[in-house]
Amino acid sequence: MSSGLKHRIFSGIEQLFYPPKCMKCGVYMDTAVQSSASIQACFCDQCLSSGFSLIDKPYCKKCGLKFVQGSSDNHVCQSCLKTPLTLGKVRAAALYQGVLKDAIHLFKYQSCLSVAKVFEDLMFQTYEQHFFKDPIDVIMPVPLHKKKLKDRGFNQAFILIRNFKKKYEQKWGRQPQWQIDTRSLFRIKKTSPQTGFDIDHRKTNLKGAFAVMNEEHIENKHILLIDDVFTTGATCNEAAVQLLQHNASKVDALVLARA
Numbered sequence: 001m002s003s004g005l006k007h008r009i010f011s012g013i014e015q016l017f018y019p020p021k022c023m024k025c026g027v028y029m030d031t032a033v034q035s036s037a038s039i040q041a042c043f044c045d046q047c048l049s050s051g052f053s054l055i056d057k058p059y060c061k062k063c064g065l066k067f068v069q070g071s072s073d074n075h076v077c078q079s080c081l082k083t084p085l086t087l088g089k090v091r092a093a094a095l096y097q098g099v100l101k102d103a104i105h106l107f108k109y110q111s112c113l114s115v116a117k118v119f120e121d122l123m124f125q126t127y128e129q130h131f132f133k134d135p136i137d138v139i140m141p142v143p144l145h146k147k148k149l150k151d152r153g154f155n156q157a158f159i160l161i162r163n164f165k166k167k168y169e170q171k172w173g174r175q176p177q178w179q180i181d182t183r184s185l186f187r188i189k190k191t192s193p194q195t196g197f198d199i200d201h202r203k204t205n206l207k208g209a210f211a212v213m214n215e216e217h218i219e220n221k222h223i224l225l226i227d228d229v230f231t232t233g234a235t236c237n238e239a240a241v242q243l244l245q246h247n248a249s250k251v252d253a254l255v256l257a258r259a
């Protein structure tokens with residue numbers, strides 16, 4: 001018997017005794033969906049019913065904040081009018097809540113990479129919707145400090161766009177005009193977790209957190225930063241400050257979830 005066949009039989013038996021569990025509530029699920037790399041394979045129907053809240057009109061033209069009430073047209077929010085971000089425009093795929101929030105936690109803190117495929121698709125759709133026509137030169141995942149990278153084993157922001165080039169080529173039959181750059185921006189300061197800090201504290205916490213290497217890769221470039229979660233935007237904004245100081249022409253951000 002071939003080892004492949006043995007493996008298939010074994011995993012079939014294994015599934016019989018250990019059907020997949022919902023990653024949120026732990027309930028056993030129907031095995032039929034398990035093999036597909038989809039969000040349905042990770043969460044039960046009950047947990048999924050809260051769904052992803054995709055961000056559509058109306059949202060802030062600058063920071064991407066979703067407006068819950070008021071005018072139905074996109075406009076600039078109070079916060080951006082008062083203290084504008086250094087970032088150009090920020091766009092997020094979905095709201096940081098419900099099952100998406102749980103899925104991001106599993107992805108980041110329990111290295112649950114099976115949800116990554118769903119995130120990658122969401123990110124690419126959002127890229128096409130908001131940045132496809134923009135003359136982006138460089139796509140840059142927000143870097144982690146090397147200690148954190150070592151502990152986690154991966155940079156979640158990079159995972160979100162690792163297949164962007166392939167997706168672009170498959171869909172549009174040509175090469176994108178941008179490059180993915182994971183080497184020119186560094187995180188030089190270990191920052192404490194941002195959760196629970198107010199915006200001023202977050203900003204201070206991040207001051208001087210980033211450094212640029214290879215200025216020639218930054219100079220006159222329109223850069224699209226990538227991150228998983230955007231809350232106050234302090235992280236992406238501080239990275240943008242650093243990139244603009246090294247003569248980037250413009251820095252925008254694309255994130256998976258917007259708080």
Ligand SMILES: [Zn+2]
Pocket residue numbers: 022023024025026027043044045046047048
């Ligand atoms: Zn569940």
Ligand SMILES: [Zn+2]
Pocket residue numbers: 060061062063064065076077078079080081
């Ligand atoms: Zn705004």
